[in-house]
Amino acid sequence: MTEISGGAGARPGGSGQDDRRGPEAALARAFVRLADTLASDFDIVDFLQGLSADSVEILGAEAAGVMLTDGRGGLRLIASSDERMRLLELFELQGEQGPCLDAFSTGRAVQAGAADSRVRWPDFAPRASDSGFQMMCAVPLRVRTDVIGAMNLFRGTDAPFTADEMDIAQAMAEMAAIGLIQERALRERSLLTEQLQAALTSRVIIEQAKGMLAEYLQVTVDDAFQLLRNYARTRNRKLSDVARDVVDRKILSTALATRPGRES
Amino acid sequence: MRDDGRRARIMAAVIGQDAVAGAGELVKRLCRFAVDEMALSGCALVLMSGRESAGMLAGAGRHASTVSGLQMDLGEGPCLQAYASGVPVFLPDLAADGASRWPAFAAAALAVGVHAEFSLPLTTGPGGIGTLDLCRDRPGMLSEEHLADALVTADIARDAVLFQQYAPGDTGLAELLDTSGADRIVVYQATGMIAAQLDETMSNALARLRAAAFASGRPMHDIAQDVVARRVRFDD
Numbered sequence: 001m002t003e004i005s006g007g008a009g010a011r012p013g014g015s016g017q018d019d020r021r022g023p024e025a026a027l028a029r030a031f032v033r034l035a036d037t038l039a040s041d042f043d044i045v046d047f048l049q050g051l052s053a054d055s056v057e058i059l060g061a062e063a064a065g066v067m068l069t070d071g072r073g074g075l076r077l078i079a080s081s082d083e084r085m086r087l088l089e090l091f092e093l094q095g096e097q098g099p100c101l102d103a104f105s106t107g108r109a110v111q112a113g114a115a116d117s118r119v120r121w122p123d124f125a126p127r128a129s130d131s132g133f134q135m136m137c138a139v140p141l142r143v144r145t146d147v148i149g150a151m152n153l154f155r156g157t158d159a160p161f162t163a164d165e166m167d168i169a170q171a172m173a174e175m176a177a178i179g180l181i182q183e184r185a186l187r188e189r190s191l192l193t194e195q196l197q198a199a200l201t202s203r204v205i206i207e208q209a210k211g212m213l214a215e216y217l218q219v220t221v222d223d224a225f226q227l228l229r230n231y232a233r234t235r236n237r238k239l240s241d242v243a244r245d246v247v248d249r250k251i252l253s254t255a256l257a258t259r260p261g262r263e264s
Numbered sequence: 265m266r267d268d269g270r271r272a273r274i275m276a277a278v279i280g281q282d283a284v285a286g287a288g289e290l291v292k293r294l295c296r297f298a299v300d301e302m303a304l305s306g307c308a309l310v311l312m313s314g315r316e317s318a319g320m321l322a323g324a325g326r327h328a329s330t331v332s333g334l335q336m337d338l339g340e341g342p343c344l345q346a347y348a349s350g351v352p353v354f355l356p357d358l359a360a361d362g363a364s365r366w367p368a369f370a371a372a373a374l375a376v377g378v379h380a381e382f383s384l385p386l387t388t389g390p391g392g393i394g395t396l397d398l399c400r401d402r403p404g405m406l407s408e409e410h411l412a413d414a415l416v417t418a419d420i421a422r423d424a425v426l427f428q429q430y431a432p433g434d435t436g437l438a439e440l441l442d443t444s445g446a447d448r449i450v451v452y453q454a455t456g457m458i459a460a461q462l463d464e465t466m467s468n469a470l471a472r473l474r475a476a477a478f479a480s481g482r483p484m485h486d487i488a489q490d491v492v493a494r495r496v497r498f499d500d
Contacts, residue, residue, distance in 0.1 A: 208453070211460070
């Protein structure tokens, strides 16, 4: 990452290769950002806001917006490059009609100019035109056959996005989708790991607590387990929490031997 | 993720003609696959949640439970290191490389016929859930092909455990999880009793138990059984 963002211009007498300030440099920087989803402070809204802003800059669009699947077949608005786009996308979702929805449902890029769009999206296109957009394009956020969302790219003029621009838009959207899927998998695994580790650890602590009680109270380990369970149940606490307190000597063994009814 | 179809090939090999009942059966077959494919004397999937808690979830080969059992008894060894660091540990010749790093482990493993040990951490980003341990009864490094297979096998096993641990209906894995480390239960109970006898912390009590086992040359498990049966006390 440092080589691309920090190295450019820093080297004296750099050749043409070091001149990384053109459109290719912006694209390269955008791809680096899109790959950077595994940082500990990753934020999905910031990430997709960045994708919208980069797309506007690199593809000469006026506005961009990203929607993601809600997991139930619908889409949710996550990021927009400006307020006009945000309102339009909300309208698109409410009216269930527009380029983002088409790109999401078909898994393919779509593009339509002013006339074309009024045929395809009779409710949405006039609204977009009123907001100052003539050329409407959307690309799916897709990894192979898995479509997780779509991105709108709108222009104020009627100039269509070229085939190259569409390819770049699609590549950026795919890169974002890969990053998001990796991030989701990592987050899911981390959560599942924590749960498994907690379960394994409490098993050890419960056995240790059983042994400790069996010794302090001179009962069998099975009886000690019963006492632990009764104590946890009558106080509506988790068995593993009570066991931890016993092991840490925060609960005296005699407290567990006392019948709840006779407690003062 | 590009792996040249390795994951698909291993899955096909372990699933074979008949459907796999669940993740429990899958992890057993993965260990069996590793033993057959890589000519191992043992392969074990070991779950850990800290230095003092490890249990074999599934294994294959005659040395399956040897390596993790020895390390728990001795409190040192390659799979503890791999788990703690998240980096694989390769000991292609225990007689040569093991002695300097883990002398007690190397001596005990060689005594039961383990000559090479490879421990792959089951990592999940920042954390981990255990290791996949491969061992051989002769020295020698795993070939690159075998190593690549082993790493993918570890990934499949990790995901099978993680994503199926709470899956309703997958009773096979639930049973394995319940019984994994069952042979250590008596050690944990004895640790609690010793801690009470000596008015000590759990880790100090465990250290005392381990030292007693080492000094007497008996397995920790046996001494723990004596403690729980009240045949042995530590405050005498």
